[in-house]
Amino acid sequence: MSRDGRGAWIASLAIAALVLAPVVALVVEALRGDASLWPHLLANVLPPTVFDTLAMLGGVGVLVIVLGTGSAWLVTAWEFPGRRVLDWALLLPLAVPTYIVAYAYVDLLHPLGPVQGGLRAMLGIANPRDLWFPEVRSLPSAIVLLGFVLYPYVYLSVRAMFLLQSASLLDAARSLGHGGTSVFLRVALPLARPAIAVGTALALMEALNDIGASEFLGVRTLTISIYSTWVNRADLAGAAQIALAMLVVVVALLLVERHGRRRQRYAVAAQRSRRMAPRRLGGVARWIALGLGSVPVVVGFVAPTAYLVFETVKRVRFAGLPPALLEAGLTTLWLATLATLVTVLAGIVIAWCVRQRPGVASRAVERIAGLGYAIPGTVLAIGLLGPVGALDEWLGDTLEATFGIVVGLVVLGSGAALVLAYSVRFLAVSVGGIESGLARVPPSLDQAARTLGRTPSQTLWQVDLPLIRPALAAAALLVFVDCMKELPATLLLRPLNVETLATRLYGEAARGTYEEGAIAALVIVLAGLLPVILLARVGRARAVD
Amino acid sequence: MTTTPFRRRCAVLLAALCGSVAASAHAAGEVNVYTTREPGLIQPLLDAFTKARGIKVNTVFVKDGLAERVAAEGRRSPADVLMAVDFGNLIDLVDKGVVQPTKSTALEAAIPANLRDADGRWFSLSMRARVLYASKDRTNLTSFTYEDLAKPEWKGKICIRSAQHPYNTAMIAAYIAHHGEAEAETWLRAVKANLARKPGGGDREVARDILGQICDIGIANSYYVGRMRSGDGGPEQKTWGDAINVVLPTYAGHGTNVNVSGAGVAAHAPNRDNAVALLEYLVSEEAQAIYAKGNYEYPIRKGAAIDPIIASFGALKQDDIDLGAIAKHRKAASLLAEKVGFDN
Missing domain, CATH: 1.10.3720.10 (MetI-like)
Structure with a gap:
């Protein structure tokens, strides 16, 4: 196997491990109880x-x-x-x-x-x-x-x-x-x-x-x-x-x-x-x-x-107008953008590995990558808490011991835990979209590129990805809209003073003041409109090009 | 598409993200509050605290899983104060070991002993009563017991939210504490048979559904009436609030079911002194007046004034049962609600 092929394979194994982490944490938790329920x-x-x-x-x-x-x-x-x-x-x-x-x-x-x-x-x-x-x-x-x-x-x-x-x-x-x-x-x-x-x-x-x-x-x-x-x-x-x-x-x-x-x-x-x-x-x-x-x-x-x-x-x-709505809107956009980047990148890695090395192993990785979408958001977030907390502990200890820097919670305190949660949850959407895009690129094109001296990763970046740009964009937009709407994981994992539109809306709804929630709800819908309209255009362009 | 600019962009984004960690958890003059209470309800209190004491309050609203979150964060957790609604949730914080004992004469003087932990791991800050909303047009009730909900005369006339909501679970738990599980089951089945609609929505829907003639009576929290009738929620809600009479129901021969909001100092609080200062402020006369006026809650502090709308329901006679007993039966109450298919 080529060097970059191996790199991608390792990366996709790491991604699969990240998705599995909350599931494993849940299994451990489930075994801790008895069957009395x-x-x-x-x-x-x-x-x-x-x-x-x-x-x-x-x-x-x-x-x-x-x-x-x-x-x-x-x-x-x-x-x-x-x-x-x-x-x-x-x-x-x-x-x-x-x-x-x-x-x-x-x-x-x-x-x-x-x-x-x-x-x-x-x-x-x-x-x-x-x-x-x-x-x-x-x-x-x-x-x-x-x-x-x-x-x-x-x-x-x-x-x-x-x-x-x-x-x-x-x-x-x-x-x-x-x-x-x-x-x-x-x-x-x-x-x-x-x-x-x-x-x-x-x-x-x-x-x-x-x-x-x-x-x-x-x-x-x-x-x-x-x-x-x-x-x-x-x-x-x-x-x-x-x-x-x-x-x-x-x-x-x-x-x-x-x-x-x-x-x-x-x-x-x-x-x-x-x-x-x-x-x-x-x-x-x-x-x-x-x-x-x-x-x-x-x-x-x-x-x-x-x-x-x-x-x-x-x-x-x-x-x-309620204050802080703009701030919540910006936070939402920022988090969704970041999570979309991570999710699409991870999706590319996995879809490409499946293409490069079709077989039982890569199929298994692909299936695992889709697990996050099959678990309720709240449960996924609870499952993530343990592993993320342990990661924070390890990072904190290591940074203190090695560099003498005292840090707080690097992952949970920064919002990185949210990006991770969104990515784990919506990876299925990006992998699915990218894979179906790649499926339409005949393997003969890859082979031609390789014959012309391109490495597998050059083939990916210079041939495959440009060809499936519409599929990529569609996957990204779908993930983006999903991230914007996400509520349960955001509610549990966001740091101090961070509100997204969804959590603000939920806060209002939870105390029964829907009348204020309506404004946040409208903003969520409006903010989701642009990506959805783009999505429609992309879908059409993909078919036409 | 080339790799470098894209990767660089990612790197920049990630660096910016990590920069925002800015572990300000230990900064002087700050206190970090994790709350299961809706931020809108406590924000005026926190603002008043900042104004009075010059201490900045950072908050995060964690609806469910507060204890799990703080436990996972471990010793680096920035949490100073953990706030929760419902007595069972406060005890849950103790069980999960995420709160620490606090000794404060100010807190002990202000809060009745039965509304705080003997070791100072949690303190009640305000109370709400689980009351009866009854149609002004179609009923004429002056007294009511929770037991009455099971009477056949209310068939098809009761609205209530899910039995799995903590407020209702606590009400059923107290019923078990008074009457035992077997009788509670008979009662709950009869209440279920009296429902006008499936349990769902929130407490305010009870008033709205009474105005909409879906039902005649319902059980809901006292403070929503304050928000509706005062017009704080807009003119439409005022009509809902005005459509109902409020009766303080009792368990037969006892008192009214109340639920509390409370707080404790987090086990690894980095700003412990500020945390205690905040708790002490929240039971001060000034803050208790905000609980009463702004939130229409019953203040916890003895002798503090109650909002006129809430006072108009009559004198609150709190159920005399031990709060610990209610917490103990919470799980049984939740299971019982599933057993009788209350929400189905």
Whole structure:
């Protein structure tokens, strides 16, 4: 193996070790306890929570696949008024954190809120009790709300896949007598399966690890049980046991899905071919298309954002702008930027190692790198505390003994622990994106570069990375938006006097002053908008170039 | 893309980050507060302390896992004062060994003995009562017991937040302390059967849902009423606060369930003297008045004035049960809530 190949291999092992550290810490913690919690869990907790969790995952899964794939097909296969706007607008819900969407809709749909108020006025009903309205704090509404903010993960990956599908395959299907629906179901959809799987896996892991929205909507998921086991009963060992059991199930499901398509090869992207041209819709159909395509954007973005704008205006008129919001905004941007750099760099190292040395070992490293995303943020942060604390102790002792410098907490005190937590958590997003980008670069290009005397790392920097720049940018933006929204790890690991937008919002929400939280929430959404819009442009550029 | 500028940029960023470590933990005239209380609630108190004593206060709001965080930080932890809500959480700090004993005559004189640790490892600073919100239009209650929540007449009329919220867990724990676990289970099942909606949201939602006619009564904290009725939370919330009567419920034959906010000095406090100074300030007449006026809490200091809105609920007769007993039953209360499927 070449020297720099070995360097990268060592680096990727180190990254995998970092991701594993919190998991190992959790295992140690879990073993410290006994199994006394499980009879109670089996009898009282698991039946309802497993049902709620599965129902929620099933519901959100179906919804994100239908919304994500449907809208992606709509904007790539058909031409209708507003298509160009929808093309990027469909990504906007990505900027709205799940907990914010939950707060917003509980307010919007409350008997005292505008929707029920409007309905009562229209129907001439005076008493709120006389109007039947579905309960917002319920499992079905949690499914709908999470589905409508998480579908962009599917939309993003599936749209990229549709844009890259060569038109010749679809034309062939059409010449064989298949109509629009049939082409979609029998050619486009099966070809998009890996993309659907990737996007859905991300969305479902987000849904599974969500605490804010589920708690607020009164849904009893396993993650909430972990939380009350730990917080209310001071039983960290028990909480770690549930978390690890959940992790095993998640990893098993991911492996089954991969196993299911192990024999399938999707080499369409390797050749350059004519892009599928959208077909023009006429008559009523085009307006139906516009209407259908707008629904996810309105429900997942426009309505909650409009509500936040309304609340913000009301609040600012009443109490002025809260101080320190700008500072929190800058801190958020700064931390997210740093974490994105680290995460993308680590993603490059791992994806490249998988490419350079395909095999069991590199596959294992790749899987491990994705673990952080499969653990609830709070649990991951708790798992990180031990290793990071030990690292701080060692660094402090070493610096004192070697140089005689007295330092505080180098990692926890500087915010480096946050960057580490974000990177560990979102590495899966960057590795996945970069790997799928690299998969489209034919190995023959690498071989040509090597023949021309380039070292493997020169090949990476001069050939591979420039070619996958759009994929890199997309991965970076997705990680960036995720970091900006991140709450539980930030809450536990940030140093003194450091607030991000999410922690400020949470502080307000925790004492029940949502009216002030609305401003921070709006800023989070607005700050997330720019990267999301860039993301949409990048996705398109990638397909076109 | 070339390597050098990119790497250099990373190096610069990282160096800047490490520079910001600026281990100011030991600086004179500062005190570092780790708190599970929402910063907005205690900021006015901390500002007043800085103004009065010239000591800068650095804070971090750690909602859950305060003890774990401080334990992981070890002997280099910059934490001086650990603040927490709920009695069980304060005892948890002692159990995890992250607070140290403090001897202070000022603290001992101001705080009743049953509201502080005998060894001075934690001190209560303020109290809130777990009260009944009852619709002004649809109910006419002057007295109420927690036991009454189980009565069939309230079927479909009660709103409450999750039983796993510390306030509710403490209320159930006290019920266990009074009646034993078997009776508490019967009671909790009956309360569950009376709920108008799934437990969820926060305490203020109870008032809002009463105004929205989802329910007629509910259990929530006393100080939210102050914030709602005073108009501090905006005109909309004032209508919620005005829609309810507040009754101080009791355990039958005993008193009202209260929860406390409190603090202790961190085990490795680098600014120990300032930490004690802050705690002493927080029980001073000046600070206790802020707790009462700004936060609508019951002051811990004997004889300190209560805000008129809170005083209008009537005289608070605190439940006479030992706080240690409530803490002891906290785990059982949380398990019981899961057993009866209260939040399902």
